[in-house]
Every structure is written in structure tokens, then in C-alpha cells.
Amino acid sequence: xxxxxxxTISHSGKxxxxxxxxxxxxxxxxxxxxxxxxxxxxxxxLVRQIREYINWYNxxxxxxxxxxxxxxxxxxxxxxxx
Numbered sequence: 001x002x003x004x005x006x007x008t009i010s011h012s013g014k015x016x017x018x019x020x021x022x023x024x025x026x027x028x029x030x031x032x033x034x035x036x037x038x039x040x041x042x043x044x045x046l047v048r049q050i051r052e053y054i055n056w057y058n059x060x061x062x063x064x065x066x067x068x069x070x071x072x073x074x075x076x077x078x079x080x081x082x
Contacts, residue, residue, distance in 0.1 A: 026057070029057065030050070030053055032058075033053070034049060034050075034053045035049070038073055057071070058070065058071045059072045061073075
């Protein structure tokens with residue numbers, strides 16, 4: 001199916017988990033901080049909830065791995081250095 005639709009998969013070598021770590025971390029937070037606390041009642045609510053969570057995660061949620069900055073703050077700080 002992937003070849004049929006021209007999709008190129010992205011992954012590293014066998015036994016290397018780092019390529020999916022960021023995505024798995026995000027989805028883990030999405031589930032524990034949003035979907036389990038506020039189970040959506042329908043598809044429309046689910047889509048809205050995910051969009052709102054992505055916005056909050058990127059713009060307002062401080063992250064320890066980014067020295068307490070939000071992803072937006074981290075990107076802005078990086079751009080100021082370059």
C-alpha cells in the first residue's frame with residue numbers, strides 16, 4: 001500500500017528506537033493529559049480536542065527536556081542564536 005501511494009517510510013536501523021521516541025512521547029502525553037481525562041463523545045469533539053491539545057502542547061506546556069521552555073519558546077531562542 002505504501003508503494004502504491006508513493007509513501008516513503010521513515011525509520012532507522014533495526015533495534016534503534018530513537019526515530020519514534022518523540023512521537024510516542026507526544027501521543028503518551030496526549031492520552032494521559034487529555035483523552036483519558038476528558039473522553040470525547042464523538043469524532044468532532046475528538047478532532048477539536050486533539051487540535052487544542054497540540055496548540056497547548058507547543059505553545060504553553062513547559063517541557064523538562066527543553067530546560068523548562070515550551071517548544072515555541074525553544075524554537076524562538078534557537079532562531080535568535082543563529
